[in-house]
Amino acid sequence: MTTISSSWRGLPRPALLGLLLFFCAGFADGALVPFFPLWASSEAGIPVGAIGLLFGCYAGGELIAAPLIGGIADRVGRRPVLIFSSLGVGCGFVALFFVQGVAATAIVLLLTGVCESVLHPTILTAIADVTAPSAHPRWFSMARVSSSAGQILGPACGALLALISLSVVFLAAGGMLILGGIVMLAALGETMGSGRGTATDHDEDEDGLSALLPAFSDGRLAKLLLWVVLFEISGNWIEAVIPLYAHDAGTLSPSGVGALFAYAAALTVGLQMLVNRFAETRSALWLTAGAGLSTIAAFILLMTSPAMLPLIAAVSLCSVAQMLVGPLVPTAVNALAPEARRASYMASSSVAVDLKDSLGPSIGTALYALAPRLPWVAGIPLVAIASLGLGVAIGRARHVSGAATSKAGYSAGVARPEEPAAWPTGPAVEEYS
Structure with a gap:
């Protein structure tokens, strides 16, 4: 125990506090999302058709604010941004306990999304400030694990609190982020200017509508992101519609819905690395087709019975x-990106996910309002087309990357990995090098 304690004490405190804040944010999201549709329809008096639009207000706040304040941490510092953003999101979730009606809920979610737009990028920037570049992949992986752990405990805690009242779940979600903000206020020191953060860090963490500009000048990226959005929209219906679908059918109570989503998060945490090993030897089209078939099978099951x-x-x-497709998309975007614009290309992918979070619930709940099984029926052809298009787009991105690597190796006189013995090594090549 002494050795373990000494090892943790040797790690940079801001990075550890960043992991804690990721856990708090994951807990809050995990507690909010499964129970929001049930609360909106049963306690807040919000029509089912408007629930998706309210989800869109939250994502819309992020999309609107990110181009304006996405880089504010590089001007005023990481510490104040983390404190105010975590407290702002936490207070926004708490405010849902008190509001009623569509207009008031939309305003609260919009303002909460504005605060959330800078939370995750600033946490990653603070971690990067105090850790060596070679350690960034490990720390960022731990950040995802921390967020996933929160997303497991959030729905589980929400399931217990829903036995009291659905609105009490918002107090727990907001209280966790307020606690995180208080811890940042008490324990976090400023990390900007610590010697490792540079102007490049700002570029890599900034996202927003301005980050979509590369998509308009690179048709390959635009097509890839289009397929990503189409595929993810239908997959998002599982998360947005199942709470209403299961509750209206009498299959699950609000607590049961929370337990179901906690199970889904635990499944992802437990199997993601195993799926990654399996996917290493498969083509992009094979993987996206498999993901499409899995999603279609899920829709067929939901269509037949709740x-x-x-x-x-x-x-x-x-x-x-999601385990099959998740790692493919950032890899493909990175393969398409020129060296000098890699951060902008990756930010475009992040904005595409925000668009999915906005459009998916809006469309899914609107279809559900027309007919309970309509989202599953409409999702089958959409997933089939999108999964094939996404596989082709990712395959082309890999081909472009491989061709560029081969060309660069030839230009530099470097042997290709697949044919080292046949590659010329004479004086001409040495002179060119």
């Missing part, structure tokens, strides 16, 4: 689909 076993199987299949 019973417990089909719900569990559908959530499991959808989780597997």
